[in-house]
Amino acid sequence: MIELYYFPGNANLAPHILLEELGVPHRLVLVDRGVAAHKSAAYLELNPHGRLPTLVDGDLILFETAAICLHLADTHLAAHLAPALGSAERAHFYKWLIYLTNTVQAELLIYFYPEKWSVDPAEAGRLKQRAEARVADMFDHIEASLAAHGGAFLLGETYSAVDPYLFMLSRWTRLMTRPARVRPVLGRYLAGLAERPALQRAFAAEGIAAPFY
Template structure:
């Protein structure tokens, strides 16, 4: 049985979307961060870093994996061919190379900047300086969203890889959702906004939001 340890609305969302999209049997395990459950002994035995999400899979042998992007790639590699053929990309193909590019850009660049936006005190503890870090991070996020907007404008495709949806689209939707409180969120960009609405209409995303108890504004 696959288990996804989650905290609502966090980086667990992209793996959660894919578990639903691939129609896999799985169990959601809530880790209440407001009660510091992610720092308690029981959870730290599973994930010494105390981070979320964590995926465990006892289908064939005991297996656990952290890092949202890694979990998404693993789910694709293990289950796409059998459960969601549209998501299966041949190793060495141009499309798979583009998928790697987008997954690394989203996780290493955009997501990292969003973390600075939400947790500026991790970089500078003094309140006034932390606020400047937050403002600077938002400006850099805007530049990154503009880059993605330009990509959609140039390719004129509905998804990052063109006409075919991929795991990167679910990852982008998750990160785009995190910008909903910014001065110019993902939904405010002409092409990116259409993408966000298109993804939001997928049953897998609607179900995941409901299961995690997330409410409007959804993105």
């Protein structure tokens, strides 16, 4: 059975929601960051970076959230979590997935862990502020893209693996001065996703109560 190593609300959320959308039997394995279990010898054997999530699918051990999402889409083609290979929609799907993981998520990591970028507390505080402003700009851009096509999902009319990813990153902004949800189109988009039973099951399984974003 597929195993997803997780800590509530961490980057495991996106693949977790996908597993629920797919209805694939899976086992959640808690990696308790409260006791630094993500840096334990046993976990480092699975994920040498000591980060979450990790997916174990038979002999396959995978780190990197976006890679895990792509693997789930590829191994469940009938669920259409990604547009057809070679299509323009597929290219946009790649664009968004990579933008979310490589640009937005990377900047969010500076917001959450500025002390990793500067040991000077004052400088770390400034980095956090700057990262928040830059993330806000990115969500403005996402708002404009959603507004331009007017669809219920990031790719337009069809749900895909980039939607739980964007939901997860939006959730991570919920304590910012201008969280993702305050943008009208993005706010409606998030509200729509939050109504999906699969998303609600994933949050319940991770022990996270509403508000989700």
